[in-house]
Amino acid sequence: MNRRAISFGPFSLHAEERLLLEGDKPVRLGSRAFDILAALVERAGEVVGKEELMAHAWPQTFVEEANLKIQVSALRRALGDGQGGNRYIVTVVGQGYNFVAPVGIDQSSRIRPPPTATVSAAAVHNLPLAATRMIGRAEAVEALISRLSRERLVTIAGPGGIGKTTTALAVTERVIAEYEHGVWLIDLASLGDARLVPSAVATVLGLHISEQDPIHTLVAAVRDCRMLLLLDNCEHVIDEVASLATALLSGAKDVDILTTSREPLRVAGENEYRLGPLGSPPTSSKVSASEAATFPAVQLFVERVTAIVEDFALTDENAPLVVRICHGLDGLPLAIECAAPGVEVLGLEGLAARLDHSLPLLGSRRRGRVPRHRTMRAVIDWSYGLLGESEQTFFRALGIFSGGFTVEATAAVAMDSATIGSEVLDRLADLVAKSLIVVDVSGTKPRFRLLETTRAFATETLDKSDQRQAFARRHAGYYLNLFGGAELDRLADYADEIANLRAALDWAFSARGDGLIARALTAAAVPFWMRLSMLEECCRRVHQALGTASVENPHEELRLHAALGASTAEAPEMVAAFTKTLDMARRLTDAEYQLRALRGLYFYHTAIGRFHTAHGFAREFHELALRGSDPGDVIFGERTMGLANHLIGDQKSARSHLERVLAQDALKAQGRDVINFRDVVRFGTDPRLSARIWLARVLWLQGFSDQSVLMVEQSLREAEATGHAKSQCEALAMAACEIGFWARDQLAAAHYTAMLVDLSRRHVLPHWGSFGLRYEQILAIRAGAQPGGHVEAVDTKFGFLPMTPLTLLAEALGQSGRITDGLAMIEAGIEQTEPSMFTPELLRLKGDLSLLQGMSGAAESAETHFREALDVAREHGTLSWELRAATSLARLLRRQGRAVDAIACLQPVYDRFTEGFGTADLIAAKRLLDELGDHEKPLR
Structure with missing residues (x-):
């Protein structure tokens, strides 16, 4: 080019x-x-x-x-x-x-293409833009890259301020192209609870992991990924990091780990790289400017001074002073960066004299620290002392933040201002210039953070002042306003604030905190947790909030109970929370939370097979939505009624409701081609995409298999475009996989099952993962493998065994010779669930397996089951189930010598099909009809 x-x-x-x-x-x-x-x-x-x-x-x-x-x-x-x-x-x-x-x-x-080791356009990572040029670490970077090519766990160890993070980021920048699934920075500096280490990693990776066994589920999610994790600032949570690293090394063979810490993890397989100080000339010799400039400590000092004092230059006259300063700072990069701005105020001689006086004095107060720790602490203390009183207050206030902060947050917390004035920006810019804070300017707005060492100092000085409570209250109040006013479709933009949210809640729930703020902030943050699928954290905080005394605030109480219902994994707690939510919402005439509660109760009863009970909640949801003014509620009501009717067996009505969703002009007018996360946060799914998924099932059951397959493909494309893992899993589990099995297309079923297993594992979605595992079991049995262990008749826990895999598994067991197991599953399915769209198939399979079992009276019993299945399928409008029942009955009648009756049973059903003649069921029915026809021809 x-x-x-x-x-x-x-x-x-x-x-x-x-x-x-x-x-x-x-x-x-x-x-x-x-x-x-x-x-x-x-x-x-x-x-x-x-x-x-x-x-x-x-x-x-x-x-x-x-x-x-x-x-x-x-x-x-x-x-x-x-x-x-x-x-x-x-x-x-x-x-x-x-x-x-x-x-x-x-x-x-x-333009020459960059070498392969540089960042590619399609690189996947979250590395920040380098705020400074790295000086004096080229050899270390090359050595670390070499070690990472041979070792899976490398730790960069050294004291605070030595440059571990800068070096690690330079290494990861260089190796991005080597990792198919990305290079990911997880900064643990702000993590106050070591138990949250797996959660911090999962949040960066966009995964949802189990709180009960977070390390195991995280490892399972990345087991098949080729990625590099940079775990930065590990020393204060080192035991948990060590446990996670050990688990990853043994359970995820293509995940490499680079850590930075003041001490090694001390686990098997770790390769430690001890980072030393930047080189500087010996103070005993008189060096020229050109000689001094070859040492990295001097290079860094000169660069940082020049950034502030533009006419500064390294000369033969001032080189000895610069060398003395760098040597006195132990070659610590952060110490040099913090001290260099002092040249603007004190000049080189004044800076050297001040450091000579201050460092030993400050170091002597902290005999418990190793020398370089004392030096770093002393330099920050000294730099802090150069600030004016108001500047010191401003800097101390920044210690209340966790993870990072924006200009708006700084103005609200440090200056108690609702607006951003030039003063706050000037002070931030000055602190950046003095290396007391760093700034990331890669986004549309600058984002600031304190380095781990400077944050520790700021927090310490804040704790010693009488201002901590005031700043903590402002901090919590700011994030209450931020999350309380967040738009639902922009919640993902707040992911950087998770550390501040946790810090604000920790303070608010503490003995010196404010229970009212705690409850309000918890309620405000619920949509954020739901959007990012952080259900365990949401549930834990809601429990905490509900246990906090408060003034009477029924609407807040309502929101918390609704959140509990939406986030808990315990069935009794879910139904109790949603029942209470519905009761409160009716008393308060709050239509929004009536809808949320009705949706939750509908989901719960559907999940445990109470389809008709669930239908009642769906109908109430639909009627309430029609009375409201929100077109989105109406659309979701139509989707819910469509699914509810589909499950009880009314396919004609189901199709009408689902097609009504897709025909709505309201969604098209918004120009929306991807998922509506407002609906995901409120109701757990996007109605338009969900309607396509369930309409594909309805079409197949009604006998329109070609249209059904096209709808499956369309729903998969749309789900993939959203980038929302749960939506993709729903499309795979409830449409692509099931219809592949229904159509007896083994290749399609296997392909979609593999996709579902991989996706649910990577994003730790156990609900959808249970579908994938059961589909894998069905494929294995069909291929001739024996399933390991006992096959449950039906899963009666809340992580329910869906009815479609149940029928498929029972059929596969029967065909593999395990007829008793198959029949037991069918009996349990009939007994433990209400009549539904699955009833015709359950009855047909009961008849087929009874014939295979060969018990006395099996033929009479099977014919009864087949005819009952025919009647129910005809009533439901499920032509595909009707064809299967008619084919099974026709085979039985042929065995009994009743060919005419067999043709009369099967031919009218076959003739009602208008497409899908290449599918296995229609091919089998046509072959049977041809055989019956040949049998009835007169002999010549």
């Missing part, structure tokens, strides 16, 4: 491709930083005004000047501005910025 490129230093900028290369290696920049760089480079040598740059980077959007300052700071660090004597961007006070490096323009530049 030939395009114009602008080169400067080791970089080349390809504006049309939005690509910056350092040599052959892409430099990842945030979109705003790239826009600013492109604007400056295009007008190299000119001063570009601040207003012009802001208009270019944030078109048609008003932003404060400090936003530009933050982006330029990040850009300078990415370019290594000041490193090796290179200067790129200079501030022109009061005006703007000037790109001062010489540039060259190549009109015919051909």
